[in-house]
Structures are given as structure tokens and as C-alpha cells.
Amino acid sequence: MTMVGKRIRMERIINRQTGRTVIVPMDHGISVGPIPGLIDMKTTVNAVASGGANAVVEHKGLVSAGHRGGGPDIGLIIHLSASTSMSPHPNSKTIICSIEEAIRLGADAVSIHVNLGDGNEREMLSDFGRIAYEARNWGMPLLAMIYCRGEKISDEFDPKCISHAARLGNEIGADIVKVPYTGSVETFRQVVEGCDIPVVIAGGPKMDSDRDILEMVKGAIEAGGSGVSIGRNIFQHEKVQKMTMAVASIVHDNKSVEEALAILNA
Secondary structure (H helix, E strand, O other), X not given: OHHHHHHHHHHHHOOOOOOOEEEEEOOHHHHXXXXXXXXXXXXXXXXXXXXXXXXXXXXXXXXXXXXOOOOOOOEEEEEOEEOOOOOOOOOOOEEOOOHHHHHHOOOOEEEEEEEEOOOOHHHHHHHHHHHHHHHHHHOOOEEEEEEEOOOOOOOOOOHXXXXXXXXXXXXXXXXXXXXXXXXXXXXXXXHHHOOOOOEEEEOOOOOOOHHHHHHHHHHHHHOOOOEEEOOHHHHOOOOHHHHHHHHHHHHHHOOOHHHHHHHHHO
């Protein structure tokens, strides 16, 4: 029965026709505080929902106040990990929410963040393994956000490192893995080919060029990626709904970058 529940929940965060997803993470408040775009959560969530996003990522405390305020339905992924930019160890993530609590809050999925190469990697992997076990028992889809960030990492965008991160998420038990884009279709295809679960790309820091964002999305889809998990480059855009629509047009409708730009600028 748990696998039936997981399949039903997966369809709330991944488009059942395309097998792809547009996720908008909004979990930045714990890390860096109330940044622009995440002050009025209801307005932002409604904007991305109206633009065609499949799911948002939020921390547990914002669900009652910020998740819904009308508009189209949208999947809810509750983030279980946290750290702050003020910490002497900002890359060391701590578990601050349980699977049971996420279920009581109405989550369709949960997510966890792991930074490979950090001094506390061992503890984060232990947490990942435990959360994966509990998520499977509850039939709860698990999104693993895995980055190469730490003392031993010289280049977090190294395709070899990103391939390792994606495969690790696969082997520990995630249902979807989120990693940075490697920079090219060829190298990102290697990441996807080495992973048996859906791979989505992170949006990274706020970009100045809409074309750069959309070209990154297009490259990931052409490489066989299953979508995106883009935060600031969507929720801090001056046209949040239109930017979501543009990204979704590439992910779900295979539109070109030029066609997506036309949607954004219409």
C-alpha cells in the first residue's frame, strides 16, 4: 500500500504526461532570512502555481501561513534540512523536521540537503539514509538536493563530481535528485545516464540574463533531465508568473528558448 501512496503523491509533484517537473524552492528564509520574493509567500506561491509550476519547497513553519491563498493547486514539498549563513559551518545541514510532521502538514513529498566534501558529510549521509528509510515506509516521495561543497571540493560544477552526487542520491534511496547543471548538454547527459531516478537541475544564484536561465533549462532537458528546481531565478524575477510559464514551456512542451522568451515577454 505504501507504494500506491507514493505513486499518487509523485503525480502531485511530477506531470504524469511528460514525466517532468517544475519545482520552485522557497526554503531560503532559514539560510539567509526574508529575502525579496519570499516576504509575501501567498502571492509568490500563487504566481508560480498560476504559471504552471508543479510544486514548491517550503519549511514547515510557513505551510499554514504561506502555502495557499487561492488560485491553482500546487504540490507541497516540505524541506527537512537547515543551516544558516551565520554558522561557522554553513554547509553542514541539520534535520529539523520529521516525516510524520510533514505528513500531518499535508506534504506531497519531502526533501533533504546534503553537501558532499563537507567536514560533516558523514552525519549528513547518516541522516539521508534514515530519512530515505522512513520515507519509503510512509510512501512519501523524497527529493535529495546534493551538492559538492566543502573543504575537499575545488569545483562544485565539475561534471565528475556532479555525476557522483546524482548517483549517491540514487543509491541511498531518493526518488528525485537535484544537482547543479554541468554547463553543457554532453556533460549533463553523463550525469543523467549514471542515475536511475529523475534528475532535476538547481537554479543557482540569481542571474542577470533571462536567456541564460532558459538556455540552461533547455540544455538540461535535451540531456535527458526531468526538469528543474529553480528558486531565486523565478521567485525574484520581475515577472514571476511569466517566468514560470516560460520555464514550464520548455520542460513540459519542449519549446525552444526563443519561444520561451516570447512567452516571457508577451
